[in-house]
Amino acid sequence: MKTDIILAGVGGQGILTIAAAIGFASLHENKYVKQSEVHGMSQRGGEVQSHLRISDKPIASDLIPLGNADLILSVEPMEALRYLPYLTENGWVVANSVPFENIPDYPSIERIKKEFDTLTNSIWIDAEELAKSCHSPKSSNIVMLGAASEYIGLGFDSLKAGIEQVFSRKGKNVVDDNIRALEAGRQFSLKL
Amino acid sequence: MQQLVLLGAEAIAQGALDAGISGVYAYPGTPSTEITEFIQRSRISTERGIHSQWSSNEKTAMESALGMSYAGKRALVCMKHVGLNVAADGFMNSSITGTGGGLIVAVADDPSMHSSQNEQDSRYYADFALLPVFEPSNQQEAYDMAFAAFEMSEKFHLPVMIRITTRLAHSRASVVTRKSVDQNSLKLPEDPRQFVLLPALARKRYKRLLSLQPELMLASENSVFNNLGSGTDHSLGIIACGIAYNYVLENFPAGIPFPVLKISQYPAPVEKVRELSETCKSILVLEEGYPLIENSLRGMLNNSAIPVHGRLDGAIPRDGELSPDIVAKALGLETKTGPDVPAFIASRPPSLCKGCGHIDTYNALIEALKPIGGGRTFSDIGCYTLGALAPFEAINSCVDMGASITMAKGAADAGLIPSVAVIGDSTFTHSGMTGLLDAVNENSPITVIISDNETTGMTGGQTSSAVGRLESICLGLGVSNEHLRLITPLKKNHEVNVAVISEELNYNGISVIISRRECIQTAVKHKKVSKS
Numbered sequence: 001m002k003t004d005i006i007l008a009g010v011g012g013q014g015i016l017t018i019a020a021a022i023g024f025a026s027l028h029e030n031k032y033v034k035q036s037e038v039h040g041m042s043q044r045g046g047e048v049q050s051h052l053r054i055s056d057k058p059i060a061s062d063l064i065p066l067g068n069a070d071l072i073l074s075v076e077p078m079e080a081l082r083y084l085p086y087l088t089e090n091g092w093v094v095a096n097s098v099p100f101e102n103i104p105d106y107p108s109i110e111r112i113k114k115e116f117d118t119l120t121n122s123i124w125i126d127a128e129e130l131a132k133s134c135h136s137p138k139s140s141n142i143v144m145l146g147a148a149s150e151y152i153g154l155g156f157d158s159l160k161a162g163i164e165q166v167f168s169r170k171g172k173n174v175v176d177d178n179i180r181a182l183e184a185g186r187q188f189s190l191k192l
Numbered sequence: 193m194q195q196l197v198l199l200g201a202e203a204i205a206q207g208a209l210d211a212g213i214s215g216v217y218a219y220p221g222t223p224s225t226e227i228t229e230f231i232q233r234s235r236i237s238t239e240r241g242i243h244s245q246w247s248s249n250e251k252t253a254m255e256s257a258l259g260m261s262y263a264g265k266r267a268l269v270c271m272k273h274v275g276l277n278v279a280a281d282g283f284m285n286s287s288i289t290g291t292g293g294g295l296i297v298a299v300a301d302d303p304s305m306h307s308s309q310n311e312q313d314s315r316y317y318a319d320f321a322l323l324p325v326f327e328p329s330n331q332q333e334a335y336d337m338a339f340a341a342f343e344m345s346e347k348f349h350l351p352v353m354i355r356i357t358t359r360l361a362h363s364r365a366s367v368v369t370r371k372s373v374d375q376n377s378l379k380l381p382e383d384p385r386q387f388v389l390l391p392a393l394a395r396k397r398y399k400r401l402l403s404l405q406p407e408l409m410l411a412s413e414n415s416v417f418n419n420l421g422s423g424t425d426h427s428l429g430i431i432a433c434g435i436a437y438n439y440v441l442e443n444f445p446a447g448i449p450f451p452v453l454k455i456s457q458y459p460a461p462v463e464k465v466r467e468l469s470e471t472c473k474s475i476l477v478l479e480e481g482y483p484l485i486e487n488s489l490r491g492m493l494n495n496s497a498i499p500v501h502g503r504l505d506g507a508i509p510r511d512g513e514l515s516p517d518i519v520a521k522a523l524g525l526e527t528k529t530g531p532d533v534p535a536f537i538a539s540r541p542p543s544l545c546k547g548c549g550h551i552d553t554y555n556a557l558i559e560a561l562k563p564i565g566g567g568r569t570f571s572d573i574g575c576y577t578l579g580a581l582a583p584f585e586a587i588n589s590c591v592d593m594g595a596s597i598t599m600a601k602g603a604a605d606a607g608l609i610p611s612v613a614v615i616g617d618s619t620f621t622h623s624g625m626t627g628l629l630d631a632v633n634e635n636s637p638i639t640v641i642i643s644d645n646e647t648t649g650m651t652g653g654q655t656s657s658a659v660g661r662l663e664s665i666c667l668g669l670g671v672s673n674e675h676l677r678l679i680t681p682l683k684k685n686h687e688v689n690v691a692v693i694s695e696e697l698n699y700n701g702i703s704v705i706i707s708r709r710e711c712i713q714t715a716v717k718h719k720k721v722s723k724s
């Protein structure tokens with residue numbers, strides 16, 4: 001069993017929190033993990049991605065080969081489409097619908113949505129709205145993780161444990177906020 | 193023994209800590225920064241009193257580490273590839289002096305230039321200095337090699353390089369740690385003249401370095417990190433260096449049919465290369481970086497006994513980092529790909545953070561330059577380099593750390609008057625001060641703007657050596673009080689700032705304008721710290 005995940009977003013959006021939660025969750029299940037991330041210049045509002053690989057067997061490459069990603073999880077709608085060449089047949093694309101517009105030629109959101117709808121397996125979610133409605137306004141990234149939780153190849157309890165590990169230093173309230181966000185995201189996807 | 197999930201950079205740091213370092217010396221630079229940051233954060237380093245404060249630049253770091261090694265202790269010095277250019281004087285000569293306590297020079301190269309001006313390959317520097325190199329293929333090896341490199345360094349009394357590239361530096365995987373080793377005790381070199389490179393003494397030391405080469409080669413031939421895997425299909429032999437080995441493995445999940453020589457320790461093991469090439473019909477060389485091994489296999493006349501494939505014949509692109517897909521193509525394997533990227537997807541280059549002080553500095557400079565004309569602003573390495581892009585398009589150069597001031601001076605010498613330099617505070621104390629002294633000595637008609645964000649912003653907000661010292665440094669170097677100006681880059685100060693810059697542009701001599709406002713990212717961090 002192996003899951004290859006591309007996490008996508010814009011520098012500063014905090015995709016590494018998602019990566020860390022999945023990473024801890026994988027170790028919880030005694031799986032092998034490799035996770036490559038972007039540091040440096042692109043972190044200043046540029047496009048950023050993280051390759052996350054989970055497997056029962058040792059993992060060779062730190063990078064996912066093209067056409068192999070089981071999941072593209074993007075916290076920004078346009079960024080979700082940037083990594084399509086990585087997507088495997090029948091892979092899932094889960095994207096936050098709230099655009100991050102810091103460039104003059106940002107395409108219209110209708111155009112992005114139209115393209116998104118041509119994908120076989122996809123989930124389009126307003127993570128910010130959902131985070132607010134479950135009283136965890138700062139946890140839209142974890143809503144995204146919840147929305148994608150079916151396609152990560154890990155048990156939901158492991159993901160919860162992963163979140164606890166990531167946020168435990170910040171206190172019980174923060175952990176609870178994020179667990180609520182995770183569940184809200186998951187419920188959203190299950191209802192589709 | 194413990195299992196930790198670490199970035200490749202962090203694995204070197206943890207390895208060095210466990211191998212008993214007494215200090216790490218470094219200047220921040222992507223992708224090497226996390227080595228030092230990890231040591232700074234680690235509990236062991238506080239408990240054991242391990243030195244981990246940032247140095248002003250890579251040269252001071254290299255020399256301080258050599259000093260620690262002189263005193264018998266194990267030292268680690270870290271830098272990015274272009275940082276080794278700055279440290280090169282110390283590095284090249286440290287191979288002649290040799291070491292006392294173990295000395296590791298950890299260099300992180302950045303092929304594909306994710307965050308750099310070039311993609312130079314540090315293995316050439318080690319080759320040049322006749323020093324051994326370890327090049328880990330994964331995080332576990334990065335950890336283990338810290339031990340191996342210190343042992344080797346103390347065995348041969350030579351500095352040893354650990355070379356990684358961006359992908360390994362910034363990729364996390366689990367690492368099993370070992371029992372930690374105590375620090376060395378203070379010990380002076382047995383030969384009091386070992387480190388005195390007077391010509392007569394240096395000649396002897398150089399002969400020693402030369403005489404060690406066969407032993408370094410033997411160490412590579414017998415290294416556990418260099419192994420020759422047997423294969424059934426001898427139509428091709430593969431040489432895979434460092435992380436490239438993983439990409440080969442990735443492409444053959446059921447086992448590699450070809451003999452593969454994994455090279456992770458240099459000098460490259462010649463006998464193993466010979467064995468591979470004598471049993472195979474052709475060779476594919478996979479190197480992350482420049483074609484170092486490929487070049488020497490081909491030879492000047494390109495008349496190797498069997499065909500050699502790699503970066504030089506186009507089997508692999510000549511530039512840029514490797515990937516599993518590039519390696520698959522070179523192996524003639526089928527690759528797949530998902531849907532194309534829709535044409536309307538716009539690229540999203542990095543940009544200055546909203547509200548960053550550099551923005552207000554550039555806006556004021558652009559306006560002040562309007563009556564004089566553009567094409568005269570030399571800049572430097574940092575977040576403010578993004579001033580080259582729209583909407584600013586405010587700078588005309590970015591070459592190396594500190595080059596803004598010296599290039600402005602040279603251009604002014606040529607008659608481009610006034611010339612302007614834009615440099616950050618941390619870059620200024622890294623390599624700008626000596627250039628400013630040149631300009632002061634000749635009272636060159638240049639205006640130096642130090643865009644002072646009171647941190648090393650680009651690499652994530654490390655403490656800048658310049659904090660609290662810029663004015664006194666400039667005055668000490670001889671800038672006159674009258675032409676040392678201070679502005680605060682805020683929108684509301686725009687008119688005043690334009691006026692100050694204009695005045696100094698019109699002054700026919702050296703002036704320095706410090707444009708000071710803390711980096712907002714660092715400011716947020718500071719607020720968090722003071723709250724908790």
Ligand code: SF4
Pocket residue numbers: 044543544545547548549550575645649650711712713714
């Ligand atoms: S990190 Fe700091 S210095 Fe760099 S762009 Fe952002 S605010 Fe400006």
